[in-house]
Amino acid sequence: MKKLFSVLACALPLTLGAQIRASEIGTMSQIVDGTKITMEYSRPRARGRDTLFGKSDRTWGTTWTPGANYATTLQVSRDVKLDGHLIPKRKYSVWFVLKNATEWTMVLDTNSHLFHEERPDSSAQQVRFPVRVASAPFTEVLTWSMPELRISGGDLVFQWERARVAMSVEVEPSLVMTLPAADAAAYLGSYTYSEVDSKGKVTQVKKFIVTHEGGYLRGQWDPNDSYFQKVALVRIAPDWFAPAVYDKNGVIYEVLRPDMTFEFTRKNGKAESILVRYDNDEIGAKARRIP
Amino acid sequence: MRSHFTRRRFLAACSAVITASVLPKSVAWADVRTPHPKPRPGITGAHVLTKGDLKDKPELVALYDGVRLIPQIVDGIRCNCGCGNPPDLYSLLSCYEKSGMARECVVCQGQGKLAVRLHKEGKILEQIRVAIDAKFG
Numbered sequence: 001m002k003k004l005f006s007v008l009a010c011a012l013p014l015t016l017g018a019q020i021r022a023s024e025i026g027t028m029s030q031i032v033d034g035t036k037i038t039m040e041y042s043r044p045r046a047r048g049r050d051t052l053f054g055k056s057d058r059t060w061g062t063t064w065t066p067g068a069n070y071a072t073t074l075q076v077s078r079d080v081k082l083d084g085h086l087i088p089k090r091k092y093s094v095w096f097v098l099k100n101a102t103e104w105t106m107v108l109d110t111n112s113h114l115f116h117e118e119r120p121d122s123s124a125q126q127v128r129f130p131v132r133v134a135s136a137p138f139t140e141v142l143t144w145s146m147p148e149l150r151i152s153g154g155d156l157v158f159q160w161e162r163a164r165v166a167m168s169v170e171v172e173p174s175l176v177m178t179l180p181a182a183d184a185a186a187y188l189g190s191y192t193y194s195e196v197d198s199k200g201k202v203t204q205v206k207k208f209i210v211t212h213e214g215g216y217l218r219g220q221w222d223p224n225d226s227y228f229q230k231v232a233l234v235r236i237a238p239d240w241f242a243p244a245v246y247d248k249n250g251v252i253y254e255v256l257r258p259d260m261t262f263e264f265t266r267k268n269g270k271a272e273s274i275l276v277r278y279d280n281d282e283i284g285a286k287a288r289r290i291p
Numbered sequence: 292m293r294s295h296f297t298r299r300r301f302l303a304a305c306s307a308v309i310t311a312s313v314l315p316k317s318v319a320w321a322d323v324r325t326p327h328p329k330p331r332p333g334i335t336g337a338h339v340l341t342k343g344d345l346k347d348k349p350e351l352v353a354l355y356d357g358v359r360l361i362p363q364i365v366d367g368i369r370c371n372c373g374c375g376n377p378p379d380l381y382s383l384l385s386c387y388e389k390s391g392m393a394r395e396c397v398v399c400q401g402q403g404k405l406a407v408r409l410h411k412e413g414k415i416l417e418q419i420r421v422a423i424d425a426k427f428g
Contacts, residue, residue, distance in 0.1 A: 236425040236426065237421065237422065237425035237426075240422075240425055240426070242426075257426065257427075258371075258398065258401060258426045258427045261426055278397075278401070279397050279398055279401045279427075280397045280400045280401040280404065281400075281401045281404035281405045281408065282404075
């Protein structure tokens with residue numbers, strides 16, 4: 001048994017495909033509102049080379065994959081927009097046409113499995129758009145990242161040497177945050193808001209004021225709730241809303257679904273009462289319109 | 292110095308490698324919402340945990356009892372808890388059977404409670420699915 005164990009232990013590194021590479025394989029993956037964005041790429045190092053762009057196999061005018069070995073790939077699980085350009089969901093090989101030090105062209109080719117020397121010819125299936133190259137602090141290892149995230153996307157960033165290319169990513173939103181004024185009208189007004197415990201006992205009574213501002217249905221407690229401050233009420237079903245919370249800059253950063261659901265009940269077309277339910281479907285508060 | 296590469300760790304590593312190599316690619320992309328399952332013909336609540344199985348969770352007994360009464364509904368609902376859909380999970384009903392996650396997971400519990408509540412209010416499976424999708428999807 002010991003002998004067998006030793007043999008298998010020796011074989012393990014081969015099983016795992018261990019190999020020391022100049023450009024180790026890396027993956028960047030990010031989910032935004034249910035859309036998964038993944039980049040797989042070999043990551044070359046600068047290795048003391050101070051100038052990488054404009055020379056060697058990266059001379060101006062060359063089509064180059066921002067990685068090494070097999071072409072860098074981008075896979076999106078739903079349609080996205082990159083710098084405003086529609087990218088249908090699938091896997092692509094990623095290329096840059098290195099025009100000059102400040103302007104490159106992003107090329108996404110539908111053939112995702114290409115060696116770095118198999119530069120794709122221009123085709124109708126490709127997505128091509130210009131990108132700006134900014135100067136940045138020196139980055140030793142070629143890196144793709146998403147350092148900025150928003151509820152509707154983020155920034156996809158390439159960095160190597162002193163070159164930095166940032167592209168905005170927009171995902172398909174799962175929810176419409178705004179509500180037309182005509183739809184909002186039925187909910188506007190003040191409600192007596194009673195928080196209840198798990199046994200249904202009222203623990204606190206506040207006022208809950210529903211307004212329509214800037215296209216958003218908004219709710220605010222009086223006295224003010226120190227955590228929520230003001231929330232946007234995002235419609236998830238007829239008369240059901242999930243609260244969305246704002247950061248200090250007034251930008252929505254999270255929708256609390258399924259954490260809290262505001263279930264309105266109507267009388268003669270107008271919202272009359274609210275049941276606030278948590279993710280376990282327990283009632284957390286009951287509210288009734290103040291005439 | 293004693294090696295930390297024990298037999299147990301070695302077997303665990305082998306297991307992880309084998310699992311990763313046989314894992315279907317679709318599992319890695321399971322974040323995208325899948326359709327609700329079709330309730331299996333003749334499905335019953337016979338495997339839903341009972342009071343005896345829930346001695347450490349008495350507060351959940353009523354919920355499990357409610358789910359047991361409507362297997363044809365709960366078996367037609369996709370679980371949205373994000374557990375990655377393990378191979379033996381067919382529907383939300385699976386979460387309430389054997390070692391299913393509903394014992395611990397508030398999202399599994401919430402979906403079950405919502406299904407039981409809406410069924411009591413007279414809603415049909417399709418309406419319950421819409422409500423579950425709105426809140427948990």
